[in-house]
Amino acid sequence: MPRQCDICQRARAIIRRPKTGQRICKECFFHVFETEVHHTIVDGRLFTPGDRVGIGASGGKDSTVLAYVMKTLNERYDYGLELFLLSVDEGISGYRDDSLETVKRNKEQYGLPLMIVSYEQLYGWSMDAIVEAVGRKNNCTFCGVFRRQALDRGALMLDLDHIVTGHNADDVAETILMNLLRGDIPRLGRCTEITTAGDGYMGRSKPFKYAYQKEIVMYAYLKRLDYFSTECTYSPNAYRENARHFLKDLESVRPSAIIDIIHSGEAIKVSEEVQAQKPSSCERCGYISSNVICKACALLEGLERGIPKLGISRSAKHVDASAADTYAVQNHRQFGHRAVEPVHFERLREKAHEMRRRRMCGDSDSCTTTSCDDLCHGTMCACAMDDGAGGCH
Numbered sequence: 258m259p260r261q262c263d264i265c266q267r268a269r270a271i272i273r274r275p276k277t278g279q280r281i282c283k284e285c286f287f288h289v290f291e292t293e294v295h296h297t298i299v300d301g302r303l304f305t306p307g308d309r310v311g312i313g314a315s316g317g318k319d320s321t322v323l324a325y326v327m328k329t330l331n332e333r334y335d336y337g338l339e340l341f342l343l344s345v346d347e348g349i350s351g352y353r354d355d356s357l358e359t360v361k362r363n364k365e366q367y368g369l370p371l372m373i374v375s376y377e378q379l380y381g382w383s384m385d386a387i388v389e390a391v392g393r394k395n396n397c398t399f400c401g402v403f404r405r406q407a408l409d410r411g412a413l414m415l416d417l418d419h420i421v422t423g424h425n426a427d428d429v430a431e432t433i434l435m436n437l438l439r440g441d442i443p444r445l446g447r448c449t450e451i452t453t454a455g456d457g458y459m460g461r462s463k464p465f466k467y468a469y470q471k472e473i474v475m476y477a478y479l480k481r482l483d484y485f486s487t488e489c490t491y492s493p494n495a496y497r498e499n500a501r502h503f504l505k506d507l508e509s510v511r512p513s514a515i516i517d518i519i520h521s522g523e524a525i526k527v528s529e530e531v532q533a534q535k536p537s538s539c540e541r542c543g544y545i546s547s548n549v550i551c552k553a554c555a556l557l558e559g560l561e562r563g564i565p566k567l568g569i570s571r572s573a574k575h576v577d578a579s580a581a582d583t584y585a586v587q588n589h590r591q592f593g594h595r596a597v598e599p600v601h602f603e604r605l606r607e608k609a610h611e612m613r614r615r616r617m618c619g620d621s622d623s624c625t626t627t628s629c630d631d632l633c634h635g636t637m638c639a640c641a642m643d644d645g646a647g648g649c650h
Contacts, residue, residue: 263279274472276516283479307338309339310338318473319424324367345407348385349385379599380557402556413459413602413606413609416613424465426470434500434504435497442527449525
């Protein structure tokens with residue numbers, strides 16, 4: 258005999274929640290999933306009415322469900338938010354170009370404006386070119402650093418107040434394990450925070466912090482959402498994969514392991530002696546950094562000089578200079594470009610302030626849309642719509 262839903266006691270249960278063990282029907286699952294995300298937003302005081310919020314959109318299941326749920330909750334509970342889709346094109350052939358097509362469909366399906374910024378335009382390097390230069394051992398370091406900064410650059414181009422990403426409970430638990438295994442105590446002390454500072458100008462939050470990945474997948478499937486399911490070409494070599502496999506083994510034995518790890522991480526108190534340095538600004542690009550030069554600028558310098566490990570390993574300083582120069586020449590000939598000089602963050606902030614001032618003054622002639630092609634060079638567009646992967650849509 259089919260079992261009834263543990264919540265409504267009427268409909269037939271079709272789902273067993275990994276987090277609670279409840280057997281529930283489809284409609285009750287939708288309700289409890291959305292309500293839990295709403296409580297996470299309200300309890301964390303993530304937004305204030307009138308905020309311009311950018312949804313980090315990759316086309317994958319997490320960001321697609323996040324966009325759908327954020328739009329749904331914004332309308333249901335009258336958050337008063339202005340929502341945008343913000344995507345990063347890393348330049349991974351056969352992966353990101355296909356997933357961005359999904360994002361463009363989501364834009365039409367949800368009626369949300371979309372901006373796409375690319376590594377090629379921001380830094381002069383695509384991930385495919387970076388992998389050719391550095392190999393597959395440390396490529397995720399480059400991608401993670403560049404993506405984080407690219408999101409903040411795109412957010413400033415749109416004058417956003419906040420960025421939300423689709424990081425879920427599994428991601429948070431994996432990060433806790435990674436920081437624990439690496440002995441990175443400063444990061445361990447702050448990786449469970451639901452809101453972190455982006456470039457110091459806006460916040461970045463994880464509304465799915467307590468949502469299991471399995472439930473996000475079930476939600477996307479049952480709602481028949483349009484998402485891209487292929488994994489990144491280069492991700493199997495990432496260190497995170499080791500933590501992910503370990504976490505899945507734990508979950509198979511104890512389903513509550515994911516949420517238990519998160520709560521344990523939240524309970525960790527790091528003494529002031531081992532906390533990270535107070536951030537300042539990179540002297541080159543103005544991005545928030547605890548060092549004189551931010552990680553992105555250090556990595557770019559290594560790529561440009563033909564010493565890819567410069568921003569990763571201290572041993573790079575011992576590389577023979579002539580060999581590095583030879584490599585740089587060959588690298589330039591192979592890829593046909595040199596890294597661009599990223600626009601200084603202070604200039605982006607000034608543009609964002611100007612956009613906000615004009616909106617508050619009711620200037621109907623002001624530019625409310627930006628183009629990555631133009632802002633990469635520090636100028637505003639004239640509200641032109643760009644159908645390419647580097648502009649506003």
